[in-house]
Amino acid sequence: MNFKGEERMNMPSNNDEVEETLNTETLSMEEANMTRAKVKMEEVRKENERLKVTLSQIMEDYSSLKEQFNGIADQSKKARNLASMADSDDESELVCLSLGRFSGPREEKKKMNKTINLENGSNKLDGIELGLNSCRPDNSVEVSRNSLDESKEEGSNDVRSSAKHSRITGDEEILQQNNPVKKPRVSVRAHCNTQTMHDGCQWRKYGQKIAKGNPCPRAYYRCTVSSSCPVRKQVQRCVDDMSILITTYEGTHNHPLPPSAAAMASATSSAATMLSCGSTTSPSCLTGYNFSTASNFSRATISSSQSHPTVILDLTAPNHHSNRFSSALFPTTRSSLNFSSNFPSVNSMATAAAPHSQPPLFSGVQKQAGSDQKIATAIAHDPSFQSALAAAFTSIVAKNKNSGMNFQHLNFAQPSTSNGCAASFMSRLGQPMNSQQHNLTMAASKSRAMSLADEGEHLNL
DNA sequence: CGTGTTTGACCAGCGC
DNA sequence: GCGCTGGTCAAACACG
Numbered sequence: 001m002n003f004k005g006e007e008r009m010n011m012p013s014n015n016d017e018v019e020e021t022l023n024t025e026t027l028s029m030e031e032a033n034m035t036r037a038k039v040k041m042e043e044v045r046k047e048n049e050r051l052k053v054t055l056s057q058i059m060e061d062y063s064s065l066k067e068q069f070n071g072i073a074d075q076s077k078k079a080r081n082l083a084s085m086a087d088s089d090d091e092s093e094l095v096c097l098s099l100g101r102f103s104g105p106r107e108e109k110k111k112m113n114k115t116i117n118l119e120n121g122s123n124k125l126d127g128i129e130l131g132l133n134s135c136r137p138d139n140s141v142e143v144s145r146n147s148l149d150e151s152k153e154e155g156s157n158d159v160r161s162s163a164k165h166s167r168i169t170g171d172e173e174i175l176q177q178n179n180p181v182k183k184p185r186v187s188v189r190a191h192c193n194t195q196t197m198h199d200g201c202q203w204r205k206y207g208q209k210i211a212k213g214n215p216c217p218r219a220y221y222r223c224t225v226s227s228s229c230p231v232r233k234q235v236q237r238c239v240d241d242m243s244i245l246i247t248t249y250e251g252t253h254n255h256p257l258p259p260s261a262a263a264m265a266s267a268t269s270s271a272a273t274m275l276s277c278g279s280t281t282s283p284s285c286l287t288g289y290n291f292s293t294a295s296n297f298s299r300a301t302i303s304s305s306q307s308h309p310t311v312i313l314d315l316t317a318p319n320h321h322s323n324r325f326s327s328a329l330f331p332t333t334r335s336s337l338n339f340s341s342n343f344p345s346v347n348s349m350a351t352a353a354a355p356h357s358q359p360p361l362f363s364g365v366q367k368q369a370g371s372d373q374k375i376a377t378a379i380a381h382d383p384s385f386q387s388a389l390a391a392a393f394t395s396i397v398a399k400n401k402n403s404g405m406n407f408q409h410l411n412f413a414q415p416s417t418s419n420g421c422a423a424s425f426m427s428r429l430g431q432p433m434n435s436q437q438h439n440l441t442m443a444a445s446k447s448r449a450m451s452l453a454d455e456g457e458h459l460n461l
Numbered sequence: 462c463g464t465g466t467t468t469g470a471c472c473a474g475c476g477c
Numbered sequence: 478g479c480g481c482t483g484g485t486c487a488a489a490c491a492c493g
Contacts, residue, residue: 205466207485220484224465234484 185250185308189238190315192245196235199247200261201225203233214239226255231265244316250308 190197196219203221211218216237223231231251238244253265 204464206487208467209483209485212482218483232484 183250183308185248185310187246187248187310187312188315189244189246189312191243193243194245195219196221197245197247200258200263201231201253201265211236216242223253225253225257229254241316248310 188197196203202224204224205219205221207220208217209220214236216239218234218236221233221235223229223233229251231249231253233250234246234248236246236248238246257265
């Protein structure tokens with residue numbers, strides 16, 4: 001008991017000492033925590049400042065681009081009025097033009113070019129004159145396309161034979177003959193030393209051909225993940241530069257895919273949707289697509305030899321054309337996206353806007369990423385990254401379209417989301433890259449992209 | 462033996 | 478109508 005009493009007696013003083021010690025320790029710990037918190041706060045504040053600068057720059061870019069776009073829209077409106085006056089006497093020309101395909105007879109192509117020239121006024125690209133609004137969806141086009149789809153669904157395996165049959169039956173069906181439905185394609189040009197570009201999917205080679213104008217054989221592959229999968233791809237070396245591999249995807253996978261293959265698969269299906277949109281749906285959809293195309297990729301080419309509507313993602317061209325998507329995070333990359341299509345509407349809009357000088361869209365992000373320059377270059381030269389980049393971009397374009405928003409709205413109309421748009425894009429880049437890059441350096445850069453994405457996570461692209 | 466590749470044949474569209 | 482070309486088929490072959 002005494003012991004207990006002594007203990008009790010001693011307790012207060014001991015406790016005081018302990019408490020004092022504890023308090024001192026707690027205080028020092030708190031101080032340390034405070035210091036750490038302050039440092040963090042300071043970092044956050046700096047980051048915030050940077051983001052503000054970025055945002056303001058993006059806003060400036062937005063304003064200037066919007067101005068450009070409005071100018072183009074006005075021009076195209078006038079051109080369209082002129083064109084409608086000029087060719088209102090020939091309905092078939094109108095429809096051909098609206099669909100924007102070059103698959104009709106030569107005379108009609110000539111007529112179409114003539115009409116496009118009328119619409120266009122002054123926009124030229126590589127000797128090809130293009131119209132601002134050559135794609136003008138109207139009811140007749142919808143009917144023609146729908147009837148084509150129906151004829152397909154009704155069990156006619158041979159669209160071509162049905163088109164032949166339709167020759168006899170009337171004007172509307174002549175449209176079918178002139179505009180056979182062909183699967184949209186996504187073509188990816190990338191530097192690649194291997195026989196094919198690894199895209200995460202399983203392919204079986206079913207044919208090989210020497211195509212005209214290219215000594216390198218073209219290989220034909222089909223997807224073997226599912227026996228019923230309709231997806232095909234063609235692989236061919238570029239005739240001008242043997243180090244460039246041109247991979248063309250066609251169709252949409254009808255089965256689940258591994259994450260590493262999902263990006264490219266998404267790209268092909270998205271492109272298909274996107275191009276379908278280009279031929280049939282509202283002008284606003286096209287406008288958004290074209291606007292983004294024009295403002296981000298200054299080089300748009302047209303390939304009228306391709307009967308299939310094709311989206312070309314060029315990951316091989318030099319960067320001097322100010323590709324802002326790639327340069328945003330990866331300032332020194334030689335990769336760039338050359339986004340084109342043989343839909344005149346797409347190219348024409350791109351061509352129309354391209355000549356203007358373009359302010360750096362994501363220059364703020366670019367500055368942030370300056371320290372990651374070397375890492376970025378390494379990533380950008382990686383074939384996996386290139387395919388992922390192509391996939392990510394195509395996917396985003398199509399998703400924007402599918403969501404009923406055009407690119408103008410998504411990218412620029414909401415000031416608070418502009419930065420997030422860039423960040424979200426980068427986060428999408430990070431996704432496929434992560435699955436293929438096992439290198440710590442790559443992971444570090446991805447982490448950077450993801451952190452950028454977090455900053456803009458309120459934007460749901 | 463199963464799977465994938467090679468390669469000549471075949472078919473359909475398109476241009477002349 | 479004919480020839481050229483792109484795309485696909487399928488038998489033969491190679492490989493693990």
